[in-house]
Amino acid sequence: MTTLPLLSAHVLLPLYAVTLLAAVVVAAAVRRSWRWIAVAVVAGALLGTLLSWFLGDVLDVLGIPPTWVDRVWTGVVCALLAVAVVGLVRGRLLARTVAVLLVPLALVSGGLAVNRDAGLFPTIADALGESHVPALRLPMDPHPGPRLADASDWRPPHDLPAHGRYGSVRIPGTVSHFRARPALMWLPPAALVDHAPELPVVVMLSGQGPGAAPANILEAGRMADRLDEVARRHHGLAPIVVMPDQLAEATNNPMCVDGPLGNSATYLTRDVPAWVQAHLHAATDGADWAVSGFSQGGTCALQLGAGRPDRFGSWIDVSGQLGPVLRDRDDTITRGFRGDSAAFRAAQPLRVLAEHAPYPDSAAFIAAGADDTRYGPVVPRVAAAARAAGVTVTERVVEDGGHDWHTAGVALAEGVVWFMHRTHLAR
Template identity: 80%
Template sequence: MTLLAAVLVLTAVRRSWRWAALAIAAGALVGAFLSWYLGDVLDVLGVPPTWVDRVWTGVVCALLGVAVVGLVRGGRGRRGRRLTRVVAALLVPLALVSGGLAVNRDAGLFPTIADALGQSHVPPLRLPDDPDAGSGPIDAADWRPPHDMPSHGRYGSVRIPGDVSHFHARPAIVWLPPAALVEHAPALPVVVMLSGQGPGAAPANIIEAGRMAARLDAIARRDHGLAPIVVMPDQLARASNNPMCVDGPLGNSATYLTSDVPTWVRTHLHAATRAEDWAIAGFSQGGTCALQLGAGRPDRFGSWIDVSGQIGPILQDRDDTISRGFNGDRAAYEAAQPLRVLAEGAPYRDSTAFVAAGADDSRYGPVVPVVVAAARAAGVRVTERIVEDGGHDWHTAGVALAEGVEWFMQRTHLTR
């Protein structure tokens, strides 16, 4: 449709082909400049543009140039000029939508319009009838799946109130493996999994963009229905907010994740309680949170899965972070840096970490060896993973988070 509109405009203004060629070239140059300035200089999205982003920005601006020529020059005759201008006007939204869809497909971020608006369309979770009817701490060698065990896990949205933190979280999503849906279910390990932060960010991104339910079902199927309970809470309160998983003026996100969420899980689900049976995981900003809470609360999370995270909590820059995130308290900001926390908390005698990024992630990929080195120096047992052909996108996140869950299953002896 977009291509057809552009061809019609160019055909109508064929006598002004020099203007059209100039508009296309100028548009492509403007697109290249905008991609560089907004993506690399201003860093408006927090990640560098991919080549797909850069090419499509140029294409969209070139199409807009064609539309401008059509609107100004028109076609031949009064009726021709009017029709050409209508088609040129139509080309503007078509170009913008086409470019947006292409970039979104490259990033794999918003499978639906609801995801783009940050609205969860995940139905409420139907909890198991009796979360206390378990067989004690999980032992994969002794537990056997019953004949009536479901073939797939179950997921849905739940409200986890911020009773202690007073954090106003949006609904969380919980995935229960088949082993959690039967009578006399074992007490299963828990993975608290966090999305990133940015336009449309929400727990549903993990399920929709990361295709996590299907990935987790595949994992459970290979292990006779056994897998961790995966809880996907909201650590942001809203997509544009970034409390940085600390307690501060932007929200008591840390207390919410380390107190309110575990309390809800223990109350409503048959979950293991030992720190070694709990992991904190996340992608991008969520990966940074995993690093922070894994380093800072080994008594709560014995393992962490950091996918494409930053080296520490950050807003626009250091000064902005201290001002808005820590009430101007520079000492509190320094104390919250996870590499410092790792150094001061060493030795970590029973903590493990899975640290991953995409091979093509030029911004957050270099963070991986720094975090890995600091964690190992502090005594953490670390597994490092670089996802081939992966950038800072949900392809990388989905692959690495799923592999992180499998890695955690070995730690908790779920894998037979």
């Protein structure tokens, strides 16, 4: 049951049909009250529109503006709930019975429609925060290849797997003492053969918010399928992709700094690389490592790319912000930096870029969705600051993309290919 696909039209369309049928039955069963039904529908739709505007635009409860799908479905759900109220107040037994059923049907239909628009929870297990990603079986090759992989001299062996391998691993916070949840990892086919070559590494970070976890990258972003396709086009070559937990829990935001909310920066720059290099035939030079992420993870990529070019020579920022932030500036300084305004200012990545320029060996891939009105305008500002600091910058706007996992999946995968060209995995 927990694997029920919540984004599938085969699941959603029957649910919508049942919900609509319930509303029609309530309306038909309320005798001589069609005028009340019409008023309820109009009033509910207007209330939904106002509610969407107030919660999404005024209070900004989710940190991103509502999409048109969010706004329409908020109106639809409120209209359906208004019909249910009329049925409960003015209807007889049949109308009241179906009206009771209409309430959860309307709420679930609206919630799943919004979820499908964002692409956040592909299954019930994802919505419950339960990852069904199995433990990763690491390759056991006592005789790894002698040097970093290069597409110009790579000859795939006859037993090259058709797909990469992914799974969960535990990366302890040995130095940082950061209590991270299990990380996920994807190994390309080239990492699974005897005498596997040394491979570059991409650290890929999810966003932050309800349900946020490394599994979002694989499940909502469909990253394993996307990476398999990348590897197929390049004869089994691709970077090792590790997806660590930079949050400790979904609603926590350590902001990829070391502070009272967790030593996330040290975890990502010391504990994660040390574990990867100890367990896999991975590159050691920072020029062959990239940090990437979506939303809050994209902000982290900007921060770590600017602050630790020795560790991450490349960074991939998808729909990130200008810098670390919680609810607002004062809240960020108070909770994230122990009230230290100077530490907060010093952690701003655009300031770091300006103060530590030039970055002659760094490169950045910066992307957002074309319809992302909140974070899309951040791209040119970050790109301009990075270029001014000497970073080689590539910008990408994802057509028909908002602040969602469609944009994230497309841009993160394209960022991996961009990084492959930088590290000679792609010709």
